[in-house]
Amino acid sequence: MDTRLLRYFVAVAEERHFGRAAQRLHMAQPPLSQQIKQLEEQLDTQLLVRTTRKVELTPAGELLLARARVLLLELEQLERDVRLVGQGAAGVIRLGSTGSATFRLMPRLIEAAAAQMPGLQLTVRGEMLTPQMTEALAEGRLDLAILRPPVSGQDIEYMLLERDRLSVVLPAGHPLAAEPELELAGLRHEKFICYPQSSAVNTVLVEACRRAGFVPAVAQEASETSTLLSFVAAGLGIGVLPMSQYFPHDTKLVFRPLRNAPAVDLAIAWKAGNPSALVRNFLELCAPLAFTEGPSDEDPAD
């Protein structure tokens, strides 16, 4: 059974008149009569009772009319949806994210997506680490990931969203809090509250310390920024983290910039090759949100 025949039947059944239905279908009456007859033969069932004065539906015709309408609407909807997905205007993006993007960058992205890509459904998995995310991208378990470069090796492309710099967070009474700006080398005897070993920030920190000639002493690991800050506030050690992570929530904490602070970038990454139209559209949406030097809306000093 062809959708064309269904459309023809619905037109005739609704108009109860072959002539008017033919007009509505932009065709002549005789071929319409033929096609309806053919439909009835195909279904081996009389659908219409015709006299020269009126056209009436048989019970089978009533059933067909009701259900054909629904089917045709569903088909139309399907066509629309396929078009939307094809144009990258609708669909699901599985987005991984580092924990430190959750509170500043992610809300902006989600807001922008909701406004500009209403057909997009974002499935966010937060609190992931860079190697986890690159692996998930490579294996197709994620479509996009917000992570901190560097990216180990293969098959991952990315676009910078934010260029950030490391800064130091100290407990309020700490002697180094007297200095307006700190040197990394001056921290060699401190105890550090660190992000997990495999995290991008920790990788950058350890490498920077190595260049400054020491290995940082890890007092405690903390996988979330809030935990890390509370450990620092409790005096368990000092923290080193991206400036953007700071906002003045606690008087027991003091932030100090680092001279020649190592850069930590935030980027959106995808598997190299052909990202889907949807992913491409989302990346276009991200591009204007990207900026290259630390936060501008908040002052990280003190």
Add this chain to the structure above:
Amino acid sequence: MDTRLLRYFVAVAEERHFGRAAQRLHMAQPPLSQQIKQLEEQLDTQLLVRTTRKVELTPAGELLLARARVLLLELEQLERDVRLVGQGAAGVIRLGSTGSATFRLMPRLIEAAAAQMPGLQLTVRGEMLTPQMTEALAEGRLDLAILRPPVSGQDIEYMLLERDRLSVVLPAGHPLAAEPELELAGLRHEKFICYPQSSAVNTVLVEACRRAGFVPAVAQEASETSTLLSFVAAGLGIGVLPMSQYFPHDTKLVFRPLRNAPAVDLAIAWKAGNPSALVRNFLELCAPLAFTEGPSDEDPAD
């Protein structure tokens, strides 16, 4: 979008191979490639990624595959259902019935219908009177009615299902209970518990009494048989009702046949003209259930 194209697409998407899909569709590969290309052009959307080694689905293709399968199944189901309704194997019959058929005849009909016409849905309205039912049939509010002839006039056809005869029911101590068989004329001085005036049984009774030379004195009307019998048992009067209504439920009641008992028939009626295939099938199913003399499985005497 044509169902043919959907079928083609589903075949290719499932086989992930144009050649095999073409085989499955009993056609050559080149026209299949062309048709899929055409579908993609119609939808303005790439559905498949082809290389010479493998065929893969785009997100739009995945969506189309999933939903096209559903749509095609629905279409198939619709075709089946229309066929069933067309052949009168499925659909709804609105069946009216006189109250006195509810306990003997109706269960047999319903059982037979459930067994032989599983697609049939019977909507039964019981406790109706003959004139109500003929009117409802004429106006198309009922498809069939189980009623007692005669049918007043117009446009109603019927088939006899049961030929029954009137009998008398007496309170146990009644003088007439001594007789094994009664004459209607002998009841001229009795008080009667009657069915409603417009009921078919009452019509037959009044006419029979008129011919016997009297007008029955109505002590009480009762629209249901059970009510009527309880009034008789209470000694409020005697009853006259079809033999088939009797079964020995009460020792306070005595049944006696009437000599030359007037016939009361039970028939199934429909609007004259072209009953639908469904109604015709149901009538065919009823025909073998019809019988012409009173109950054979139960003995109405005493």
Add this chain to the structure above:
DNA sequence: TAAAAATACTCCATAGGTATTTTAT
């Protein structure tokens, strides 16, 4: 280089058009 999809072309089935007839009110 070999398997598979795409292209080029040909053909014919059939959807749709026009002219006319039949039918029911």
Add this chain to the structure above:
DNA sequence: ATAAAATACCTATGGAGTATTTTTA
């Protein structure tokens, strides 16, 4: 008598076939 559907016949679009080329793993 007339409006409307059915029939008869014709045309041409496009779906499907065969032969061949292109592509990429």
